[in-house]
Amino acid sequence: MRKSEIKTECEGVSSTTGIPVAWVQWHVDQRAGKPCAKCSGTGLYGMWGRCFRCEGSGGKATPARVAEALKWVKDNVPHVLALGESREKGRQTRKENKAINKRDAIEMWKRDNPRHWWALENMPEGEFRDSLMAALDNIQKGWMTEKRMMALWMKADELERQARGVVKDAPLKGATVEIRATITDYSWCHDRFANQIFRVKFQTVEGWRGRFDITDAILIRTIEGMQSNMALLRGTIEWSKGNFGIFGSDIRLTP
């Protein structure tokens, strides 16, 4: 029997008995079986004309079985209503439990990581904060990666320095610099000429931060495989403004 026909029958019984359609359907599915999922109960499919999954039968839900199931529903209205309510209540409880678990998990993370949470709360609004907040809100296993934790820790350092008024400006363009820094992020992206590049962001011990783009495979592997995020950076500053500087292509990195 076609899925759409079964639905119409269920709607009919629903309107005469006052049982929600979904509940009627649930019992019909249980008692008569479901129509074939491939052909929706028509028995026809594709270029062969006959559905290969149910071999043209349309599945278990024959008109006779569906009629029998509907009759049973009509004969057992109070029972069907009670069952439906208990299923509904169970679903609601599972949903509530899930929400409580999630809230607990978020609170627990905040309690366990007060400094990270402080940084997250106090960092300026922007993409990074938004993405972390969204991740926290949708907390699930593995949402807070090592990289994100490290970035938050560095953010806390930066915020503290800012609070103390000790953010240092990045060196001027053309300066050759050797400095210890923490790699806060790296990812593949495109430069303004649409070339694929590996972009690395860092935060220096002096308080200024910046980034550099590389394409050298060996250097990329070195960065990806670093045990700690600390590295010694050497190179020429290509661009800088305020406390942000960009290294040129002569950048060297020693973990």
Ligand SMILES: [Zn+2]
């Ligand atoms: Zn079929």
